[in-house]
Amino acid sequence: MNLRMTLIAASIAALPLMAHNPAQANGQLMAAPAGQASPQENAGLVARLKARGGALGLDAAHGFAIAAQHPGVVGTRITRAQHTYNGLRIYGSESVIVTNDAGEIVSESVADRRAGLSAKDGARGTAAAPLADLAPAFGAAEAIDKVVKAVAPRGLHRWEPQAELMIYPVMKTVRAAGAENKAEAALNAMDLEQVLDHYELAYLVKTRMADKRKLVYRDTILNAKTGAVLKQWEALQTVVGTGNSQYNGAVPINTTLSGSTYSMKDASRGVGGKFGAMAITNANHSPESNPNPGSVYTNSSNVWGDGQQYISGGSTTNANGQTAAVNAMWGLMNTYDALKNVLGWQSLDGANTSTYIAAHVDNDYDNAFFDPGCKCMYIGDGSSFKSLGSLDVIGHEMSHGVTDATSNLEYSGESGGLNESSSDIGGDMVEAYARAGGTGTTIPGGNDWMMGVEISKTGQPLRWMYKPSKDGKSPNAWSSSIGNLNVHYSSGPNNRMFYFLSQGSNASSSSDYYSSYLNKSPAAMTGIGNDKAFRIWFKANTTKFTQLTNYADARNKVLQAAEELYGVGSKEATAVKRAYAAINVGADVDESGVPGGVSISTQPSSVTVAPGGSASFTVGASGGTAPYSYKWLRNGAVISGATAPTYTLTAQTADSGAVFSATVTDSASPASSATSSGATLTVTGGGGSTERVANGGFESGATGWGGSTGVIGSYAGQTAYEGTKFAWLGGNGNSATETLTQSVAIPAAATSATLSFALHIDTAETEAVVYDKLVVTVKSSSGAVLGTLATYSNKNAASGYQMRSFDLLAYKGQTVRLSFAMTEDASLQTSFVVDKVSLLTQ
Template sequence: MNLRKTLLAASIAALPVMASIPAYAANQLMAAPVNQLSPQENAGLVAKLSAQHAKAGLNADHSFVIAAHHPGVTGTKISRAQHTFKGLRVFGSETVVVTNNAGDIVSESVADRRAGLASGAGNTVDGAAGARFDVTPSISGSAAIDLVVKAVAPRAIHFSAPVAELLVWPVMKSVRVAGAVNKSEAALNALDLEEVVDHYELAYLVQTRMISGTKPIYFDTVVSAKNGSVLAQWKALKTVVGVGNSQYNGQVPISTTLSGSSYMMKDPNRGVGGTFGAMAITNANHGTSAGSVYANASNTWGDGQQYISGGSTTNANGQTAAVNAMWGLMNTYDMLKNVLGWSSLDGNNTATYIAAHVNTAYDNAYYDDNCKCMFIGDGSSFNSLGSIDVIGHEMGHGVTAATSNLNYAAESGGLNESSSDISGEAVEAYARAGGTGTTIPNSGNDWMMGKEISKTGQPLRWMFKPSKDGSSPNAWSSTIKNLDVHYSSGPNNRMFYFLSQGSNSTSSSDYYSSYLNKAPLAMTGIGTDKAYRIWFKALSTKFTSTTNYADARNKVLQSAEELYGVGSAEATAVKRAYAAINVGLDVDETATGGAVVITTQPANVTVAPGASASFAVGAGGGTAPYSYKWYRNGALISGATSASYGFTAQAADSGAVFKASVTDASSPAVTVTSGNATLTVSSNTSSELVTNGGFEAGATGWSGTTGAIGTFAGQSAFEGSKYAWLGGNGTTSTETLSQSVTIPASATAATLSFALHIDTAETGSTAYDTLKVTVKNAAGTVLGTLATYSNTTPASGYQSRTFSLLAYKGQTVQISFGMTEDASLQTSFVVDKVSLVTQ
């Protein structure tokens, strides 16, 4: 069994030889700022990525453009490569590449939306067999810009020059996975749907940043390059609505620079370069441009009071908004740097700035990607928009823009907003505790976004129960992608609250989720510090621009497993927190630490005479490893010393009572005893022939490549915690798992079932990697092949498979799962809950 490759996305492109992934400590800091790659280094990375084109069913028309770099953990660098076709970017199709200091690829996270282009399937736009996708536009980029300007704001002026990028626009659609085809709409879970390409359009992405009066009007619009029709459009303005005397924090120290006889509100200690050469606060003075850096004759700033409308923006009252901004900016920088090692917004220590007093009585604050800066209004319905969580929120947009660059529409837009809300709460907690230290405190913030700026006391958003605002949902649904991003952020905000603080089991509580139905009903939180580290790792190393809720859940889980371990309390908390918002199913919490306890009680069993009766027990806490003893009717069973016990039952065994004791390895050892389980032997009922079909007892009952059984990073169980992961190696390999069963001659039905999940880095219609499910005799001769699965049939979740084995009644046969994988590009066949029930 080869070391499992960690899966980073629903679609992974792994090179035949990958560099080893460095050990990752939960508190390991990000590396120092990185230099951009040289043209030669860029070309070398593109060549490595392109080497897999033939295997992926792509051709010379496909390539990559390295779009950005930022630091990874110490010893690594992260690059983001956009997929291109005939030199045009394929929107939302990209690869996140982690490389080590030698330039070797450590891992890749891929959002692949290019497979239908020139793959031999014909032109997916007009359906002409054998045609190639046409990249010649019928209208110009300037014409596309004119169309957008006339539709959006014909009398507005451009704040920055409009841009029209010719690209390939994949038109996406949601389809149900096989196991969810017959579910009602209300019963759908986020993992029941997957996004697939319906067809492609040649289009312009038109970015307009305009000002109408004093109102910023920022839009991204996708315009057909063939006929000028609008294919998609979304708002691009990343808003929050969607010793200085500060208004919200009392007297605070702020970092300034003495220039001649004046003090400038420029921080010489945080960030370099940028527009003003350092972190700075400027005075927009009711305009829409940055204005000039604040200056003052003394180094005492502000009066701590709400700005008086119409008053001076430079006197003590006008300076207070600048104090608010600088204090928030300093704490945002320090939280990222001291806790994570991340320098400024982009990780490369590039200075940013905040412009105060933007517009007149402006009830908003926003982040602008063009200047990588923030604008704060004085408020009218609100107080000044410069509270600590609002600053942290808007600066969080800068971090997202520098890393995953989550598209600001549909589900990815909601995650973008949520990431900023999470950042705002983390900065608030850090600042309230003094703004020092290497961890984020688990107190100090109120889990309500923008409460301080509200004149009514009503916050903009409630993290713990989003629906309190009357518009945000508490959980995912298939229609969430249609909401404004400030509302579709709600479920992920709630997820983060539950992950860090836990939930409540009382149905009337604001902290209750009906989707949490495992034990205990009130899930346990892991604290803000751990929760934020997990989120940041997923955001910076795994998310792509089109990550949705289902993809986020998988990547956040993987981040937790990499930081804290597979099966850790932190990984379990991620599963439960996402389950609480209808993304994935709930799981039981595994007891850790404290005294040893029984976590899974033996269940009553009913079988037919001659069938196998199997009992299992689970334990947690205490000190591993555990030792086991089984008892029948109170008498010790000799040789029964594993977590499961099974035997061939006869009629005389009916009514027997079984229990287990579990002893840990502490000194002195502690022993706990399970509840009783009763065996019923009846010829009139169904019976289970497979021993340990859920693999919870490890290799018990199974032969072959038993190292495939367990819990591994990158995959999850259909139920319980263990499964069999066949494949996933990315190298030439053959693996098998088999179990011998005897099907009674008197059987009237014999139904084999199992849950199977397939994911792959392969593309195209060629079956490179296969899994065969066969029935063999005792000598290993194949009596029948039930099914053959391959890399051509991946699915985002488990699918249940069922077959009749009645043709083999009266025989002892082997149920066999046989996997064959070729030399490169992994395919994983994950099997769980194997069952053979006879009647």
């Protein structure tokens, strides 16, 4: 929704924009921490703002209160000034001011809800009645009491409750000109405007309580005359939401040695704070309802953790208990480094103030949260989930801290969805940075665009950023009802916007990366890469967004950030317009001036082979920026592990007619891609070659197979070698045995008998020790082992599928049972994924 504010346009138009130098855009780092402005400097800024307000028709009753300050780009400071009337804050009405070292205003981003407060304001375009009576009917203590009785009458305060008397603008949503007769389903976010309806004298009451077995953090707007609740929302910022380094192997973590004892404090990142340095503490199962950070982790040696999931009920200080702390410290270090090295932003507040993460909160707690009271984070051990200490989850929670220190987006409605989305964006960018080595001054690719997939026991992530609706609850695009959703679901469209901004879209309506709202040229929008997308988003959140920024306002301010960084009319600004248009926020535009990229120079040729023969397809590319990456597709579906210029397969009769194509992507930022034409595979009679395995690709489910047939299917977390289905043996992370068998007859007259299958192995095991196995054997019809073909283990893990083949001619004249038997130990999963099983005889 738009916020109808004629004053905003006037005030911003009067301001000079930050000087733009495209060559230096990536070098616009945030300044180092500096002291807060002096009272004299703040008074001077307020005086300048009041003078500007006078020119806009604001009388002497209107004022400004400095709320927060943080570093801006080198040479600037960001100040957030709340608008006041007769000394009372006007809720949601504020200015974000960028000043230079001389104290001059460089730019101002305004959310203006002041019109009509006094009789003199009546000429400023509002029908709202002036608010003349500013005397509350009861005091702050009674306001707190009313909220406590309604929210948690038996609760205990964790942080001192607060009640602020203020002026609350009650807004209403109206249709913009030209959208009056649109159907509800056809509305774009820019078709709606929020306009002032009237004012209420109100208290903003903040209660942070513990009630029974949970935390009850609420922000409440309470009518100061009647005591009625005008609005209320959840204030605890979590990663999981409502409803429903074991991840990184051996990692270097910073600790502090005192005497002969090591403590998990990193004095090289951050200063001050509760523990004097960045720290990981042991909450030691203190309850969610009243979590206590406990003391900083200590150890007699500087080797920490065992890399295993925490054993419920076990020690929180032995090697197993330390692993959650290792996870947390690794996430904290990488989040700090990504923000500082890439953006110049230090710690959560930009002022390099140390924070801490408390591990092992409560028992089997399935969440992680940022607590604004201590500016710290708590992580649980998980029950439905694994330990909630993955890189993206830690990055998510720390990003809540950044938002808390800057835009402070209200955690409800559309602004709450943007708050959550900002944390998902931060978490995924931290993951990308860490996966690429955790160094450098740019955000690379390499993230999975799925939030929390590592903590999942089922392979299902918390959220899919590229297509939020895959969770069954989050929308892919803005609608007029989005503000009614839980913030973990209303974040979905903005997450998708960020994916499109970074990676671009797909023009095929069957693709997960397709948007029907993109109707300009080209149909597939061009992304600008992680680094530029994150810089634009971070600049908008820290220097443009205000507390009640909604989707329409976010679109405009993200566009402003892109234009300031890369120029008006730049491809980056165009990408912002298109990315928001892709989620039904604003109109789509044509791309122009996008330089030519990679193109296909050699198309793959069609191939004819006999069954059992090798079929190869090759693609050539030119233009763009080398090196290129390759992705092969069969009948439009991606072939896992086929990432070279040439793709080769062992052809079966069933493969005849399949069409193969390749997508080539260059290394530019943003990357360009080109897709080849299709090449057809024809499999001839082949001199009598016969396929003996039934349903070797598992596309007909369990047909032909015996044993643990529940492993057959199409599951999130793994992909098929070809087609959509596969057999996923293992992947449980606990003690398990699973077996797949099929009986096949090898003719006595056979002159050749070749068994082949595609196998992918991935594992969470970190030691070079065999823990989990897959044994492939040939058995008699009675089950006796006739021969062991191969034994694979967690030590054989590799990216993509590997083709395996074996000569079974020694078993001609027999009906034998092919057996794939998996055993998995008590912890840390290993997945053995089997596809395209074939036994060809001649």
